[in-house]
Amino acid sequence: MKKFNQLIIGGFLFFMVACNTIKNQTPEQVQQSLTNAMQNFLQKTQQRDSNKVIFTVKSVAYYEEPQYYICDFTVHMQNNPKLMTNMPKIDTVGTMHCRITKDFQNVTRVY
Numbered sequence: 001m002k003k004f005n006q007l008i009i010g011g012f013l014f015f016m017v018a019c020n021t022i023k024n025q026t027p028e029q030v031q032q033s034l035t036n037a038m039q040n041f042l043q044k045t046q047q048r049d050s051n052k053v054i055f056t057v058k059s060v061a062y063y064e065e066p067q068y069y070i071c072d073f074t075v076h077m078q079n080n081p082k083l084m085t086n087m088p089k090i091d092t093v094g095t096m097h098c099r100i101t102k103d104f105q106n107v108t109r110v111y
Helices: 002-019 027-044
Strands: 053-064 068-079 091-101 107-109
Touching: 027 053, 027 068, 027 091, 027 107
Parallel strands: none
Antiparallel strands: 053 068, 068 091, 091 107
């Protein structure tokens, strides 16, 4: 009976260690993951005239909540010179506020 208990406890501990897939990221890694998630969101989300604008995420400030990250992104936005050859170069830098889930898959723009 004692060996059976040790086997159960050992199996349980092995299972816990084997299933532990949560990675503790450094703040720099979190910032990079958030920046990549926002850049993908801005490039791949089909919006009106989104192919005429080039977005570049410059920086991020974030706060970690239990379910998601609250983020403020500084974004450089400019017209695409390849598609709009007859227009002068227009660009601006602004702030976008959004929430990104902990797995960096879902981005929700707030403003």
